[in-house]
Amino acid sequence: MAGSNRNLLVLPGDGIGPEVMNEVRKVIAWMGKKRAVGFDIKEDVVGGSALDKHGVPLADATMKTALEADAVLFGSVGGPKWDNVEFDKKPERGLLRLRKEMDLFANLRPAKVFDALVDASALRPEIVKGLDIMIIRELTGGVYFGEPRGVTTLPNGEKEAVDTQRYKTSEIRRVCAVAFELARKRKNKVCSSEKANVMHTGVLWRQEATRLHEESYKDVELSHMYADALAMQLVRWPAQFDVIVTDNLFGDILSDEASMLTGSLGMLPSASLGAPDATGRRKALYEPIHGSAPDIAGKGLANPIAEALSFAMMLRYSFDLGTEADLVETSIENVLAQGYRTADLLGGKSEGVKKVGTQEMGDAIVKELDRLV
Numbered sequence: 001m002a003g004s005n006r007n008l009l010v011l012p013g014d015g016i017g018p019e020v021m022n023e024v025r026k027v028i029a030w031m032g033k034k035r036a037v038g039f040d041i042k043e044d045v046v047g048g049s050a051l052d053k054h055g056v057p058l059a060d061a062t063m064k065t066a067l068e069a070d071a072v073l074f075g076s077v078g079g080p081k082w083d084n085v086e087f088d089k090k091p092e093r094g095l096l097r098l099r100k101e102m103d104l105f106a107n108l109r110p111a112k113v114f115d116a117l118v119d120a121s122a123l124r125p126e127i128v129k130g131l132d133i134m135i136i137r138e139l140t141g142g143v144y145f146g147e148p149r150g151v152t153t154l155p156n157g158e159k160e161a162v163d164t165q166r167y168k169t170s171e172i173r174r175v176c177a178v179a180f181e182l183a184r185k186r187k188n189k190v191c192s193s194e195k196a197n198v199m200h201t202g203v204l205w206r207q208e209a210t211r212l213h214e215e216s217y218k219d220v221e222l223s224h225m226y227a228d229a230l231a232m233q234l235v236r237w238p239a240q241f242d243v244i245v246t247d248n249l250f251g252d253i254l255s256d257e258a259s260m261l262t263g264s265l266g267m268l269p270s271a272s273l274g275a276p277d278a279t280g281r282r283k284a285l286y287e288p289i290h291g292s293a294p295d296i297a298g299k300g301l302a303n304p305i306a307e308a309l310s311f312a313m314m315l316r317y318s319f320d321l322g323t324e325a326d327l328v329e330t331s332i333e334n335v336l337a338q339g340y341r342t343a344d345l346l347g348g349k350s351e352g353v354k355k356v357g358t359q360e361m362g363d364a365i366v367k368e369l370d371r372l373v
Contacts, residue, residue, distance in 0.1 A: 008071055009043075026366050031324060057090065070281070073314060074095070076287070105138060105140045114267075114333055118268070118327070120234065127238065131238055136243060141247070190243045228244075269312070277322045286314040303345065304362050307373035308362075309329065331368035
């Protein structure tokens with residue numbers, strides 16, 4: 001595939017987004033120079049920076065570019081500067097619009113513990129060593145999008161807020177299918193999670209996951225677990241899981257919990273995928289799961305690894321460049337093994353550790369890529 005055929009939209013966003021994206025640009029440039037993997041890159045604003053420039057968290061022209069791109073590489077959005085803007089203009093609505101209009105219904109969030117970071121986890125090393133799980137979160141349905149929603153004033157003057165949790169058969173089946181397909185390439189186990197004991201959407205979710213399994217994926221091991229029980233099991237014995245599939249709200253919560261098994265939000269990438277088109281191509285957006293971290297923005301302290309691993313996921317899932325993705329992941333693993341740590345990874349340890357900032361970590365990754373090839 002010629003470089004000119006890979007169209008990439010880069011949206012650094014707010015807070016630490018531009019800083020971590022700068023480091024990934026070094027990796028992108030390295031790919032072009034050393035591996036002849038080139039990209040046609042367009043860059044634009046999103047979130048608070050788009051609000052400042054266009055008065056909306058995502059301009060229509062940016063949305064159009066995103067729909068035409070082969071992949072979108074995203075930074076982060078939000079910050080205290082925009083805390084008081086009206087709800088429909090909050091920076092986060094820019095990301096929600098991208099997900100909705102690109103129909104990115106499956107959010108893949110790996111939680112992998114690198115050997116060098118076993119001590120950074122809040123859990124005992126024997127519980128997390130070698131951990132490698134994947135949480136698949138349904139991303140375009142559920143309570144974050146369901147109507148009716150809003151706040152109304154009742155006749156007696158008090159306020160009432162309503163959010164609606166909705167799921168259709170097709171929405172459940174398509175995200176579960178992604179989970180089963182992915183499990184086949186991993187340890188062949190799927191745990192589907194909901195609250196079928198108290199929610200109608202949970203009852204339907206369990207029925208449809210079971211039905212799809214019976215019809216097409218009997219070779220994959222399927223289990224079910226209530227979301228609250230799963231939250232507990234994730235910290236008790238996370239290695240029992242391989243692929244976890246769940247709805248939008250529970251997926252949001254459980255994937256953040258799983259991320260802390262790894263020791264830092266700054267380590268975790270994510271991929272959001274749409275349905276394959278006639279050519280087999282899926283629309284896709286890749287982003288670190290950490291937020292915009294306004295408290296450290298502009299200080300050169302942010303960990304760029306999650307953004308770099310998001311780029312690796314992009315190489316793997318959007319461009320079928322598994323070898324190049326492995327190179328990025330191996331270089332990061334090696335840099336960590338050499339003792340390089342950004343502030344979020346220190347965990348009180350100073351022995352044998354090289355404390356570095358955002359740029360130094362990015363440079364170390366590129367230097368290690370050079371060494372690997």
